[in-house]
Amino acid sequence: MTRAIPLEAVLVVAAALFCIGLFGALSRRNLVGVLMGVELMLNSVNINLVAFWRYLEPQNITGPAFTIFIITVAAAEAAVGLAMIIAIYRNWDTVNADSVDSLKG
């Protein structure tokens, strides 16, 4: 595995995923779409962590451990984010990011 694929290849994939996620998070109007972009970004971070662990320090458990933490954070983020989206939907009757522009609830 480590012989066949250079570390950089994996990192390029992660970087591409991150950039796509960034684009999605910044440019989609639908709040759920924004959240999906963020999830993509978090995934790319996880790929990075696992790749570095595997290629550089396979004997150190830190990489997987932090991947798990990030997955946890992602789950929490998704739960809170979606709850917020639903709350926004209830108050504004829309889930478009640019329609939600007033400070009054």
Place this chain on the structure above:
Amino acid sequence: MDLLIQIIFGLLAALIIGAAMMVVTVRNIIHSALWLITSFFGVAALYLVLEAEFIAVVQVLVYVGAIAILILFAIMLTRHISSEGERLLTSRWWLTAIVALGLFGAVLLPTLAGQTWNIPLPTGPAGTPAPLSGVEELGREFVGQFLLQFEVAGILLTVALIGAIVIAFEERSRRRRVLTLSEEYTLRQRQQATAAKQAPVATADVAD
């Protein structure tokens, strides 16, 4: 063998990137979510290629089994908004596209420039023990080295859970409550009783 792995990796990379592209470009938000799931699966498979089975399974369990489903639920609960014909992206999407591409270029260019392709990577000596990624090691480290982080993550999860419930839950008084027939009946009776208590004279008159 190496070639096989390279092919598999290439396919996986294409799957992950392609699915991610679909996520941000597809008009229908449900399709977008399904592409996201595809992308998650691709990442899980990549973890398997990277010999991190536990992470791969957790990826499937959490991302596909929980987060993706949450997203689908949220889409369906806010359904009638995600209709066709609306603008998909914000008005300045080209700006974000430039930013994203620029960032990718900034990361990728040095990598491509500094990479010496097709040179076997320095791997450990032949007798290197298998990489540690087992559940047991993780468990030990969670209650050892990473105890603090573990606790923090636990608290974060709890807080997120409570927060999500608080945010999404309507206040009881604001919630629309549909009274059942018997409740309505009891209510009317009680209201009549209170009315009778407040104006005993008037009711007496009516009775007369």
Place this chain on the structure above:
Amino acid sequence: MHDVVNQLINTTFGWGWPGWLISLISYLLIATLLFLIAPFQMLFLTYFERRAIARMQDRVGPNRVGPEGIFQPMADGVKMFTKEDIVPDSADKWIHLIAPCIVVAPTMFMFAVVPWGPGMVPVDLNIGLLFFFAISSVSAIGLMMAGWASNNKFALIGAMRAVAQMVSYEIPAVLSLLAIVLITGSLSIVDLINYQGGLFISTMDVASVPDFGLGWFIFTPVGFLAFIAFFIAALAEGERTPFDIPEADSEIVAGYMTEYSGMKFGLFYLAQYVLNFLLCAMTAIIFFGGWQGPGVGWLYSLAITPANPEGGWIFNVLSGALGVFYFLAKTYIFFFVMVWVRGAYARLRIDQLMDFGWKFLIPLTLVNIFGATIWVGLTRWGAAEGLAFVEGWSPIMRWAIAFVVTLALNLGTYLYLARIYAESQSERARMDDEVLERLTNVA
């Protein structure tokens, strides 16, 4: 399988194929075998269910096609295949098409970690249990797709119910298994089965117990409670009565399958029955020792294994046959229990289902995990872990004390929770009363 193929090709024929090719061939063989077994299991289960439930209703059941109606499922399958495949006009065609596939695929995946007999496991993943449950949650996506793509209110409601139910009952299922995992200290399904040798007491707990393959977890209080919780969760996960709410025919027609016909519908059916089979198999494996049973362990110790290369191949066959027999017998008994429950009970309402899962099963399983830690502490820990007072006790004594303590804990918890749960139901009525009181004062 790898050993056998390797033996055949490289030793018998002497072709000297590379190891990865042998691996590929053996895995392909296993996959083919499992893909053949799964649909036949489903066919037999439908027949089994219909016959058994007919008996419970003083009927005979299908007995016309073939001897005692054994070919009835085939006839049904032919019917399914030849039916017109209807796609609603306003459906999302592609998603409508791939949803059944996505529902079926994970159930096939899950076969990968199911051990059929001693040494007969397709893949011995060291995270087998986690794999099983991670994969099983994938089919929820397929259900969601099916419900959404059909563009039908009933389908959508059914899908939402199905997914909500699957997600919330995965938690008690996993938590109840967590107690077992705590005791065995491994997520591997093979380890789990190996732990269950013995006679009422596992050989791993008390080494002096004779190994009759009967040291099942069901004989411990922790295992029993976990079994109850797991089986209930399995009923919910497999959408069996009393938790068959997603396809509640009396309310929402057929749930997410409403707009499906022909073989797509058949695929949903296939997925459901294969999943039921797997859940029953898992119950048998985790709590009833899987292939463990009198004689298997002894036969297997005489067979050719990596540990015992000088064994007789006949013992491989014998132990395998006996193990598969035990395993399938246990599995079918559990499927019979599922049918039995289906024959006896009505269906819960969706909110009651959620209440039951969250307010009763999850606390119960959490307490059970606590019981499991007590169990581990009392049977295995010593002064090194800070439990000095157990040092002088004999293993059987430690086992007995652990048994009594966990039994008391679990029984007390069960009764207490039952009472609290009942009270929470009346609490709800009182809350309704409060609302009325407030409304009265408003008016």
Place this chain on the structure above:
Amino acid sequence: MIKTEELQINIGPQHPSTHGVFRMLVTVDGETITDLKPVFGYLHRNHEQIAEVNTYLQNMPYTDRLDYFNSMANNHAYAIAVEKLAGIEVPERAEYIRVLMVELTRVLNHAGALGFLINDMGAWQTQLAFGMREREKILDLFESASGARLMCNYFRFGGVVRDLPDDFMPRLKDLLVAMPAFIDELERLLRENEILLQRSEGIGILPRDLAIAYSVTGPVLRASGVAYDVRKAEPYSVYDRFDFDVPVGSVGDVYDRILVRIEEMRQSKRIIEQIIEQLPDAQGGHINPKARQNVRPPVGDVYARVESPKGELGFYLVSDGSTKPYRYKVRAPSFINLTPLGDMCRGYKVADVVVILGSIDIVMGEVDR
């Protein structure tokens, strides 16, 4: 829990659990029902108008088709109405046979109704199969007496069409041996089952006063706590000769309706036992030989009612002196018991709708007529 848009669902007319072609236009908020509009008329067969162009006797088989579960009870109500109108005497023995048949009908209706109710709750036919098994036994008896299982058309003006066959009584006694066992078993299945209690307790409550206001009758009314039974309130036929109790509920929910139906089966069995005792001494034959079937009642009108298993079944007939009724009106219990459905379902969940509907125990043949 989470506010969503209100959704309109059509339950029926093609739906597995609407007890026929019945449509409920349900508006739900999440899973909670905010409004329910019953729509019927899909099974309308012009019953009353057809009856006005038929002779009095010709209408008898049509009444079978009103509530096709209890054709005997329908026959009874119609026969009583015409006999009142035309002044026809009924021999004692015929009255006993009639009451026997009607009480058997009550048992079979309740056995079936409870089975269907549990089926609506999602059971997989077992309780229904048990109920149907007993029902089949009773239908066997009906068949041997009247010639048909469902559309019995057994009653005639002044009696019944033919006397009980010789093997009827022994078979009836056999049946009475099995009946308590069956009722007990049904009670064991229904009474304490936690799942069933969850589904039925506190569901579809119809308060006593409202039940009276909606002019609901039958087990639904009694479950709401009103001890009103036409057999007691206005004893017709020979019902004043039997001892039997009237079960009533205390809350008026689905659970009470189940309990009341179970107890009513017991009481019916009691009545049947008394009939078996008294029947040999009864005077007269199975039919009044002087009664003309081609009746030509004098000008006038009449309202006759019986306690059908589903409630008060009444026939209002106006005669203009010809052989055909001038006006023929059915007070169908299913139809009137259905009126509070929309209100009863409000505030409950979608799954409760079918249970509440099942607990009312309707037959669309009677609702739409």
Place this chain on the structure above:
Amino acid sequence: MDIQRGNIIVMDRRTGKLRAGQGLLQGLKVVWDHWAASFRKNENFTQIRGNFTVEYPDERLQLPQAYRNMPVLLYDDESGHELCTGCYQCQRICPPQVIHITQAKDPVTGKMVPAATEFIIEYDACMSCGFCAEVCPFDSIKMDHVFELSTADHDSLTMRKAQLNRPISYYTSIAPDLWEGVKAGAMKKLQGNIKRRPGVIGMAPSLTEKIKARRQELAEAAAAAPPAAAPAAPAAPAGKLTPEEKAAKLAAMKAANAAKKAGGEAAPAEAPAAELSPADAKAAKLAAIKAANAAKKAGGEAAPAEAPAAELSPADAKAAKLAAIKAANAAKKAAEAAPAVAAPTTGNGTAAPTDEKAARLAAIKAANAAKKAAEQGNNE
């Protein structure tokens, strides 16, 4: 509220009991008991457990005698006569009005005969109420026990008389007691009705051929003995004239008249006889003889003889045709003999002999031909 002879029981809801799954276990127990008991067959009314299934096409329940499914018409095995008299009682009472009756008419006198020529019941709309069987004063219509009537179309469920006919012996096999109760009256009424039915009217259609065959045998036997004794006795059969005989007689009379009309000169009408079935053979022979006599009387001059039958029932169509052909031939001969133009031979030869109509047509044509010939004869 007070009630007489009984109490008001308030149902016990058993609240306050700790419910920890005992009810669920009880339910499982009940179902288990049924499962365990289901391996034996149960046909006993006193039992509630055991397998109750009657595996229908293989096993069948004994239907009770009173069972009613669809109405059928009975006929007497012995005489072949139907019990039905076409009194319209059933048609009148039938609530869905699916019974349609055509009453038989005497072809000679045109009077109603107590029998039905056609009896149609639309099984597809029949509601099996059994009123028709109840009101039938002749116990002719009875409810059958056959219930496997499903078809793919409605038309095949419109039952005509031939399909409705069942022998009494069939009914006694399905409902012996019920038949025993009405047997005497029904048979008595039947005897009375048979007397009023000429020919095969009122006989089960499936039996007419058989009966005719039997009658022919009898007639042949009779004819063999005194072949020529009868010719001069035209009045003899009056008492028991079957409709064919009547018809034949009528034809003969008509022919004679026609011959007479031909100016007192009788035509040598030929008799349409020998091979005819016994019933009409005699009559036709008679007619022929009469015609011949008339012709003889007419003094050798040709006159077309008109032969047979006005309103024959379909079964004797053949005979009628034959008679017609013969008459036509006779007419031809007569025409040849006289200087008259040949009478137009009719197209009877090709007409299918299956129905009454054709036969009637043939007869009418023959009569016309005879008339024409007679007119020509007159003209000359």
